[in-house]
Every structure is written in C-alpha cells, then in structure tokens.
Amino acid sequence: MKPITKLHRSLAFAFVCSCILSFNLVDxxxxxxxxxxxxxxxxxxxxxxxxxxxxxxxxxxxxxxxxxxxxxxxxxxxxxxxxxxxxxxxxxxxxxxxxxxxxxxxxxxxxxxxxxxxxxxxxxxxxxxxxxxxxxxxxxxxxxxxxxxxxxxxxxxxxxxxxxxxxxxxxxxxxxxxxxxxxxxxxxxxxxxxxxxxxxxxxxxxxxxxxxxxxxxxxxxxxxxxxxxxxxxxxxxxxxxxxxxxxxxxxxxxxxxxxxxxxxxxxxxxxxxxxxxxxxxxxxxxxxxxxxxxxxxLGCLQRNFPCNRGTPRYAKFAIKCGDKTMKDSNGDEFEGETYNISAASYFVTDNRKWAVSNAGIFFDRENPSYLQSTVRPIQGGGTLTVAFFQQSRLSPGSLRYYGLGMENGMYTVSLYFAETGFDWAANSWKFLGRRIFDIYIQGALQIKDFEIAKEADGMFKGISKDFKVNVTENYVEIHLFWAGKGTQRIPEDGYYGSSISAIKFSPDFTPTVRGDQTSPSWKRTVLIVGIVVAVTIAISTSVFAIFYIRQRKRKSIFEDEEILSMTPKANIFSYVELRSSTEDFNPKNKLGEGGFGPVYKGKHSDGRDVAVKQLSVVSPQGKRQFVAEISTISAVQHRNLVKLYGCCIEGDKRLLVYEYLENKSLDQALFGNTHLYLDWTTRYAICLGAARGLAYLHEESSPRIVHRDVKASNILLDADLNPKISDFGLAKLYDEKKTHISTRVAGTIGYLAPEYAMRGHLTEKADVFGFGVVALEVLSGRPNTDYSNLVSEKIYLLEWAWNLRENHRELELVDRKLKEFNESEAHRLIGVALLCTQASPTLRPSMSRVVAMLAGDIEVGEVTYKPGYLTDWQFNDIISTQASSSTSTFVPNSGMKADSSPPIDVTQPVLNDSIVQAR
CATH class of the missing domain: 3.80.10.10 (Ribonuclease Inhibitor)
Structure with missing residues (x-):
C-alpha cells in the first residue's frame, strides 16, 4: 500500500453541499x-x-x-x-x-x-x-x-x-x-x-x-x-x-x-x-x-524519489515553513518556504534539496493562502525567535515535506509548532477551537492526534518535537495528516487542519558530503581526524581499563538502586529466587520453548504457580529501559491476556515471570496428545476471547500494542479453557527502531501476513491475519500446514479452505472429531477467517470488528476475492520451508522499498460492549 496522501473535508464539504442545494425560505x-x-x-x-x-x-x-x-x-x-x-x-x-x-x-x-x-x-x-x-x-x-x-x-x-x-x-x-x-x-x-x-x-x-x-x-x-x-x-x-x-x-x-x-x-x-x-x-x-x-x-517526486539516489549531496536542511528565510539564535539558517500552495500542488527547490506538497481544500475561504499569521508575541521556542512562530503553514488535508539527495544514516528531525489560530482566552468561537492532526516520518506514525495547544500547555506558545529517523534510500518524508478531528465547523476563514512553523533535519553522524557535492578534501579531513581519534581511544583504553573494572561493580549497585526507585515500579525477582522455584530450571519443569526462550513451571514462595521465561535473545536495551518496558507491559491487563508479574535482571540474565495456566497452549490442545476435548461451544468461545484480547491490545491498551506473532502456541488456556494471549509486547524489547517498518520480521511461518513476510510492513493488520489462520485451525482441528496429508490440495489449510469455499462445501472444514456443531456459527467463523486473511491489509477488518462479527452484533462482510498469494510461488515457497522451531526471523530484501502507508485504515474500529465486557 502506498502512503496515504488524501484530504479530509467532512466539515467544509457540508458547506459546499448546502450551497449547491439551498432552499428558499417560505413565509x-x-x-x-x-x-x-x-x-x-x-x-x-x-x-x-x-x-x-x-x-x-x-x-x-x-x-x-x-x-x-x-x-x-x-x-x-x-x-x-x-x-x-x-x-x-x-x-x-x-x-x-x-x-x-x-x-x-x-x-x-x-x-x-x-x-x-x-x-x-x-x-x-x-x-x-x-x-x-x-x-x-x-x-x-x-x-x-x-x-x-x-x-x-x-x-x-x-x-x-x-x-x-x-x-x-x-x-x-x-x-x-x-x-x-x-x-x-x-x-x-x-x-x-x-x-x-x-x-x-x-x-x-x-x-x-x-x-x-x-x-x-x-x-x-x-x-x-x-x-x-x-x-x-x-x-x-x-x-x-x-x-x-x-x-x-x-x-x-x-x-x-x-x-x-x-x-x-x-x-x-x-x-x-x-x-x-x-x-x-x-x-x-x-x-x-x-x-x-x-x-x-516533479521528476524528483516520482516513485522512489530518483534525484541523487546513490549519489547524495546533502546531510542537513532547515525550512521556515510558510515564510521568508530566517536565522535562529545560534545563527543557523532556515530557508524560506514562501511558495503559493494550493489545493493540489507541490514545490521543489532549485537545488533539489527539499520539496513540499499539499492535497487539501479550504471550501470556506476565498483565494486561500494556506497560511496562518499573528502579530502577538510567542512564548518559548528554544533557539527559535518569536518571528519563527508568527506565521505558519496550514493545510486542511495532507501536508508533506521531503528532503532529497540526503546521505544515508541516522538523523534528528525537529518540528516546531505554535497554536495561533485559536485563542482559549478569547470570548468568541475561537475559544472552542481545537487543532488535532497526525505526524508521520518515513511513513511511520510518530504521534497520533497531536494537539499543539495541549502539548504546549496553551495558545501562542512555541514548542518543538524531536524524532530519530534512519535514512536508507537518500530521502526523508515528513507528513502532517489532518484526519478531520478537532474543530471542524468554523464560521469563517477555515482555521482547521495541520499547522507547522519550521523544520530542522540534522545528522547524528559525521557527514561525508558538504554542500552541493561530495568533497574529497572533506573526506581526507575526516580520515585524519578519525586516525587521531582512534589513537587517542587506544591510549585512553589502556589508562582507564583498571578504573573501569573497579567501577563496574559500583555502577551495577547504583543501577539496581535506581531501578528499585522507578515509577511505575516493576516487580523485581531475584535470580536465586527463580532458580529455587523452578528447581534450578529442571528439565522436568520445562513447559515449552518459544522464540524468546524456554519456559519453566515454578512454585513461588507465596504458594502461587508461575511460569518463568528465560529470555535467550539478547536485548539491546539497558537495565533501566528493560524494566521500564516490563512495567508498561505488566500494566496492560485484560481477562484474555496472560498476566506478567515481573522480571529478573541480574548481570546479563533476563527472565520474565508470568501467571501459570494449567491447560497450556491452544496448539497442544488442538494438535498434541492431550486429554482435552474441545467441543464446538468451547472452540467458538476461544476464538471470540482471543479476538477480544487482540482488540484490546490494538485499540484500548496504553500503549497500543501490535503482537507480531499471533499463533496457536501463543494462546494459552486456563482451568476453564478461557483463552489468554501470551508474549504480547516482547517484540518491542528487541526492535531498536520501534517503527512499523521493521528490518527484522519477528513472527512464525504460516501465520505471517504477506506484506509483513515479504516487505517488513507491520501494522495491527498483521495480527488480524494471524488470527484468521488460528481461527481456521480451531475450526478444523489441524495445523495451517500438514505435510503428512496425502491429498495435495489439503496440505495448506488456507488453500484448502478457499477451494471448499469456491465449491460451496466450506462446512467440510469442520473438525470431524466434533460430535456436533452450530452450522450458523461455523459459517460465521469461516467468513471471518477468510476476511482476516485477505492479501491486502486494507481489506482485513479491525479486531474490534472481528469481535462484533463473531458476537453477532454485525453481519460478516462478504468475501469476494481469493487472495493472490495462494497462487504466488514465493508465498508457497515461504510456507513450505516451515521449520520445527516455533518462531523464525526473516530479513526482507533490502532492495525492496517497504510500504510506508500510514496506519490509518478505513476498516474502522468498533469499540463496543462486546470488547469492554471482557476486561
């Protein structure tokens, strides 16, 4: 999917329509x-x-x-x-x-x-x-x-x-x-x-x-x-x-x-x-x-931004949006952006260094300037003077700024804002004004529902927001997207939409380019400086080696004291305590092993049974960051989510302590040699409960979480066979970039959405795909891939499901071990599963809509197209390489441009009692 660029005009649109269809007053x-x-x-x-x-x-x-x-x-x-x-x-x-x-x-x-x-x-x-x-x-x-x-x-x-x-x-x-x-x-x-x-x-x-x-x-x-x-x-x-x-x-x-x-x-x-x-x-x-x-x-703004690709010329830029060139208090120059932006327009600088584009119409303004101005003084603003904030660029839809021909590497993007269109102190309609929009960088959502005045704690106050971005293809894209939220119906002048005062793009590395071209002398200077620094480091290492060793223990003690004083506070378990509870991680207590490490059953000192996960993957985070993430995950609680009690961090050891669920995982219940019999009512309830848990993660938890690895083995069953999703939030501990475009795909073969497996494009719709596969497994009582099946068309569960669907025989999917089942619910579950596994993420419903469909609150949408990936040899090749390990990591083709669509989806959430009643 391509980045969303479109305008939102619901407020002004009504004004135009009323003009078209005006009625004469009758006496x-x-x-x-x-x-x-x-x-x-x-x-x-x-x-x-x-x-x-x-x-x-x-x-x-x-x-x-x-x-x-x-x-x-x-x-x-x-x-x-x-x-x-x-x-x-x-x-x-x-x-x-x-x-x-x-x-x-x-x-x-x-x-x-x-x-x-x-x-x-x-x-x-x-x-x-x-x-x-x-x-x-x-x-x-x-x-x-x-x-x-x-x-x-x-x-x-x-x-x-x-x-x-x-x-x-x-x-x-x-x-x-x-x-x-x-x-x-x-x-x-x-x-x-x-x-x-x-x-x-x-x-x-x-x-x-x-x-x-x-x-x-x-x-x-x-x-x-x-x-x-x-x-x-x-x-x-x-x-x-x-x-x-x-x-x-x-x-x-x-x-x-x-x-x-x-x-x-x-x-x-x-x-x-x-x-x-x-x-x-x-x-x-x-x-x-x-x-x-x-x-x-315009040639520079065609697909893949071809200008200076592979031959970068720049490593920084600064723009004074909607106004003339200015300098900040440090003497840094911000180039003026005074182009006359219109409803559908773009502008590229003469030196092909940066560009701006807009798509959005102010219906209620005649000859709009797409600018917002004030003569009032602005408070704050860091190094920017008052003048920087007195005029800003305004857009009622999609406003994008591009950096072109940029050297690849890590950068800091600084965005500057001030709310000057509304006035909470004024006794007028402006008192009620709210400006809400979304901020994307490189297609990744950075801030949703950003409100300038709220962030700055008032009107006419300057504020800056900094973001880290990794440039890999010699361009950067900054996207302000007004989604029709906040103030919509203003009686004059069209004050709504996104607004920005200035942009600064600075490298976090030593550039090898300078100005308009690569400078050999500059490269030599950098080389000489590098040699001097290297020698200095070598000498310093020898001098401070002993000092470092002596300080290491003291630092560790200090870190532990600092962690214990953190708020919110995570439950910290000692390694000795966990060794004792698991009988020194005795193999007989081993419950299983997932992508993050083995899990053992333990008996806590307070008498509780717990599940202890040894993290075998090394996290790049420090102790404080790790515990902060665990504290956040521990706070996410729902009846269909496994409770995380706390963690252990001693030396390089990282362990997590969860609630213990006696009926283990769904895949063991379905495919293993267990005594459990899952009747139809239980299976349907498991699907509905798992859907509620995912809907909570996607739409109601704070922060909102994409699981990344939804599969039957990550759905556990309690004593009453209620489903609980495990391992949510863990992928973030190992994702340094923390964007929805991941260079490493954390997931399990057979459950991976095509766009995630092939391009690393991650949104909550990847979880929806995984849920659809799980739903078919629950219904059929078989795994998504079964090489023991002698009938070739039944090897891949999704392919078999679609073949039966096309021949109106979908009830043949139902597990023959079931003594009875509800045909209406079976049709509903199959329809939901096929919707969830559509090739395009935009065609998949949100998990809240899945809940509503399974609960019978809304009808199941019609599935009209068989996904193209079922006949794509690349996809079949991927799923045919399924290994015995439960979790695999993929590295997408680095030459393939990842989908940078903002995670804004027209399959809107359905937040209703079907979800919240399950908390």
Missing amino acids: KSEAQTAAKATTDPIEVAALNTIFQRWGISSQDSDSAYQWNTTGDVCSGSAIASVAGVIDIETFNPGIICDCKYNNRSTCHITRLKVMDMGAKVQGGIPEELRNLTYLEYLKLDKNHLTGPLPAFLGNLTKLQVLATAYNSLSGSIPEELGTLKDLVVLSLEYNNFSGALPSQLGNLINLEQIYISSTGLSGEVPSSFSKLLKVKTIFLGNNSLFGPLPMQTGSNLLNIDLSYNELSGSFPPWVTNQNIHVNLIGNNFTFDKSNLSNFKG
Whole structure:
C-alpha cells in the first residue's frame, strides 16, 4: 500500500453541499400549509425501517443521535422553511422535506444526512433507501457501513449530492451511478472498493466535484472523463490507477490530485493549463524537454524519489515553513518556504534539496493562502525567535515535506509548532477551537492526534518535537495528516487542519558530503581526524581499563538502586529466587520453548504457580529501559491476556515471570496428545476471547500494542479453557527502531501476513491475519500446514479452505472429531477467517470488528476475492520451508522499498460492549 496522501473535508464539504442545494425560505402561510401536508407513506415506512435498523429514534435520549422531526416525518424543522439545518451539528441524523407536491398536500423527503455516527450505523446500505425516490441529497459519511455500494442508487435520479466517504464499503463502484445526470458532487473516498472506475461516470454531465481517493481502485482513468466539461475538482489519489491521463478535459477544471498512483506516459496539453492546480507526485510519468519547464522538479517526486539516489549531496536542511528565510539564535539558517500552495500542488527547490506538497481544500475561504499569521508575541521556542512562530503553514488535508539527495544514516528531525489560530482566552468561537492532526516520518506514525495547544500547555506558545529517523534510500518524508478531528465547523476563514512553523533535519553522524557535492578534501579531513581519534581511544583504553573494572561493580549497585526507585515500579525477582522455584530450571519443569526462550513451571514462595521465561535473545536495551518496558507491559491487563508479574535482571540474565495456566497452549490442545476435548461451544468461545484480547491490545491498551506473532502456541488456556494471549509486547524489547517498518520480521511461518513476510510492513493488520489462520485451525482441528496429508490440495489449510469455499462445501472444514456443531456459527467463523486473511491489509477488518462479527452484533462482510498469494510461488515457497522451531526471523530484501502507508485504515474500529465486557 502506498502512503496515504488524501484530504479530509467532512466539515467544509457540508458547506459546499448546502450551497449547491439551498432552499428558499417560505413565509408563514406556506409553513402553515406545509403543516397540513402529509408525507408519502411509502417514504415514511422506508425511513422508519432504515432508522430502526440503526437504532435511531426521534425520542432518543442521546442528543447526539436525535433527528429533527416529531410526530409526522416531515414536520418541525424538517420542512424546507428551515432549509440547511441538517448541515450543522444541531441535528444528526436529519432530513429535509419539500411539501409543495399535489397542491401542497404531499411532502417528499429530499435530503437525508446520517454521518459521523460510528458503530451505531453499520452493516450494508439498507435496501429501503431505494424508496426515497425524491432524494436530492444523500450524505452517509463517517459511519461503519460495509458491503457493496448498491446499484439501486442509480435509480435515485434526482440526486445532486451523493456522499458515502469514510466507511468500509467494498466491491466495485456500480456502473448504474452513470444514470445520475443531475449529480453535482460524488464523494466515495476512504472505502475498500476494488476494480476500475466505471466509464459510465463520464455520463454525469453536471458533475463538478469527484472525490474517490484512497479506495483501492485500479485500472486506467476512463477516457470518458473527458466529457465532464463542468468538473472543477477531481481527487483520485492514493489508488492503483495506471496508464496515461485522458487526452482532454473540461476547461473548468481547477484542482486535480492524482498523486501516489501508478500513472505513466507523457502529459496531455490540458495538464499544462496555468489555471489548474495539479498534484501528480508518486507516479511514473515520462519527462522530456517539452514538459520539464511546466513541471519543474516533479521528476524528483516520482516513485522512489530518483534525484541523487546513490549519489547524495546533502546531510542537513532547515525550512521556515510558510515564510521568508530566517536565522535562529545560534545563527543557523532556515530557508524560506514562501511558495503559493494550493489545493493540489507541490514545490521543489532549485537545488533539489527539499520539496513540499499539499492535497487539501479550504471550501470556506476565498483565494486561500494556506497560511496562518499573528502579530502577538510567542512564548518559548528554544533557539527559535518569536518571528519563527508568527506565521505558519496550514493545510486542511495532507501536508508533506521531503528532503532529497540526503546521505544515508541516522538523523534528528525537529518540528516546531505554535497554536495561533485559536485563542482559549478569547470570548468568541475561537475559544472552542481545537487543532488535532497526525505526524508521520518515513511513513511511520510518530504521534497520533497531536494537539499543539495541549502539548504546549496553551495558545501562542512555541514548542518543538524531536524524532530519530534512519535514512536508507537518500530521502526523508515528513507528513502532517489532518484526519478531520478537532474543530471542524468554523464560521469563517477555515482555521482547521495541520499547522507547522519550521523544520530542522540534522545528522547524528559525521557527514561525508558538504554542500552541493561530495568533497574529497572533506573526506581526507575526516580520515585524519578519525586516525587521531582512534589513537587517542587506544591510549585512553589502556589508562582507564583498571578504573573501569573497579567501577563496574559500583555502577551495577547504583543501577539496581535506581531501578528499585522507578515509577511505575516493576516487580523485581531475584535470580536465586527463580532458580529455587523452578528447581534450578529442571528439565522436568520445562513447559515449552518459544522464540524468546524456554519456559519453566515454578512454585513461588507465596504458594502461587508461575511460569518463568528465560529470555535467550539478547536485548539491546539497558537495565533501566528493560524494566521500564516490563512495567508498561505488566500494566496492560485484560481477562484474555496472560498476566506478567515481573522480571529478573541480574548481570546479563533476563527472565520474565508470568501467571501459570494449567491447560497450556491452544496448539497442544488442538494438535498434541492431550486429554482435552474441545467441543464446538468451547472452540467458538476461544476464538471470540482471543479476538477480544487482540482488540484490546490494538485499540484500548496504553500503549497500543501490535503482537507480531499471533499463533496457536501463543494462546494459552486456563482451568476453564478461557483463552489468554501470551508474549504480547516482547517484540518491542528487541526492535531498536520501534517503527512499523521493521528490518527484522519477528513472527512464525504460516501465520505471517504477506506484506509483513515479504516487505517488513507491520501494522495491527498483521495480527488480524494471524488470527484468521488460528481461527481456521480451531475450526478444523489441524495445523495451517500438514505435510503428512496425502491429498495435495489439503496440505495448506488456507488453500484448502478457499477451494471448499469456491465449491460451496466450506462446512467440510469442520473438525470431524466434533460430535456436533452450530452450522450458523461455523459459517460465521469461516467468513471471518477468510476476511482476516485477505492479501491486502486494507481489506482485513479491525479486531474490534472481528469481535462484533463473531458476537453477532454485525453481519460478516462478504468475501469476494481469493487472495493472490495462494497462487504466488514465493508465498508457497515461504510456507513450505516451515521449520520445527516455533518462531523464525526473516530479513526482507533490502532492495525492496517497504510500504510506508500510514496506519490509518478505513476498516474502522468498533469499540463496543462486546470488547469492554471482557476486561
């Protein structure tokens, strides 16, 4: 998956839609006449059914879910005399009716808004919606809708606005939408669609705005788009579109974002129109003398950032975002970034040293500057003067800064912020303002929901945030991403979005480049200095060797005292104590051995049975860091997680002490020679419990944790056969970079998600994949790979499951040892498992949605595509090399560019009682 670059406009979008569909106020007599009219009974029945499914009532005690009618559907503020009310936050959901039909005796529903209601609105788009044939405006953004975008929407021929963005809709975009000749706005972005853009969309001759970014689409941009003569804005970024651009388009086009696709070829003439704001970065376009002048520097921002790859020229840069060049109090120069950023634009410096790009529209600002300014003095700011913070760059979507031609190595990235757009001390709407956005570096999420004023403890206060980054491919990417959170509906000027004052990028090593080119004299200087330093170190080592030995014991004592005084305090066990409890780690007490080391049963001095894990892998962390991590992991508690009591650190010994679970691991219960019989009810409960544990780790624990190695042997069973996940959080102890792009893949063959095994791309969706494999193992009673099977199609469990699915024989997967089972639950579990093991992580549900599906709270999404990896020889080759050891480590191809998508997924979490009741 490519990095997400798209804008979020849910707040301003409503403003545009209300402008498009404004209603004339009626006078008092008209309102009285409307009050006597009745709503079409077919529409009443349809609306009531839809709202009943979603648990929406006009008498709802939760004001956030009240809708704007009482009594008859078309009554109160729902009639057109208060047109536009559903575009503000007073009512959600809301409707607008037009009561002028049949001599003002009949009302029809013309506008329907049900948005940003999360898990309350889930499942498929209701079939009853087809009966609201007078709809002109339909807005279903930011819910948990799943399933296909129904073709019957093409029958709602009066529609002018259709918006279903920020859901989990799947399947193809129906070609029937091409019949909506009155459509002006089409917003489908941030869903899980597949297939190509239907060419029939070219029939929408009145279309002005298209938003279909980040939807998983592929194929070419239809040539029929050239018929969209009225279109002003097209956003199709962050998909997998390929091929050339259409040869012509309408003269009204103002903003087009096609960034982060796979488009290629040369540019058609319309792209060079000076009035168009265009963002084409992250593609494969061809550049020649005819278009170089029109797209200055764009070649550097194509895929893989080719400028100075392998021949670095720079090792540092500093940018004063949105303002002229300035120097800090140390005399360091920050280059001015005064480029006139627009809704879809980019800029590359003349020396190809750094660049900036934007994708985001301020709908409620005329000729926006994408700047935020103040004349008030700013407090704090370190080495930066007050002037640095008085003007900053602003973006309502994705704002990216790039360092190009950078020497590879470790760097410190310093980002500088100050909140100057809102004022908590002011007696105005600005008092309520909140700016919340996410920070990514090299595609890895650094801070989620970053709020400048909260971090700085007030408005008009400068603050800096430092991050460590390893540059490996001669470029760096800094991404500020506004996800539609915080203040959204501002009455003027568009103050929302991400904001940044300055950026500084400094090496943590001695560079071998200087200025614009590699300097031989500089290299010689570095060599001479290196020799002198080496000699000095050798002499110093001899002088201080004895001193070091004498101090070592004293230092160890000091460290132990410091650890014991830490807060929060971890339980520290002595090595002597653990040796005694395990009978000197007697082999007869050995419970098993995992990727981090052997585990022994022990009897603690207080009478408790414990499990003692000897960590055989050397952690790079010091004592204090190690204990701090253990303290954090110990604090993560849930009924479906194994409790970590504490640790032992003496010398180079590292041991962990867990609660003991008498029924050992799930894989032993399923595949081993045990006396346990797991009936269907128990197996289903095990899957549901394990899902709850993972959902807690991903979405509710602090910090949130990706397990990395979800497998049957890491799910333990207590005395009542309740599942508990073990070894969570341990991978972090051995991951020095601590980013979601890992150079070492910590996981077990057979359970590894393809993107993690092949590219080292780690998000919580890797755990979802592992859970899907475990679910199939629980259902079938066999391991994911069984070479003893004489039937070749049954060797790989996933492949066998899909073969049965395609032949409608999936119940043959169920373990024949089961005396009875629930067919409905079996179908549900199989469907969930196949969803979890989809090839693309964006197609896999979040674990909270898995919980909801298994609990029966929502329907299981339809699985339509057999994963491509099942026929990929590389994947089969990997799983066919399964070793006897339970955990293996992979090193991805260093030449392969890791997926740097921010871990923002449209399969949104479903945080409900199904999860929290299990704590």
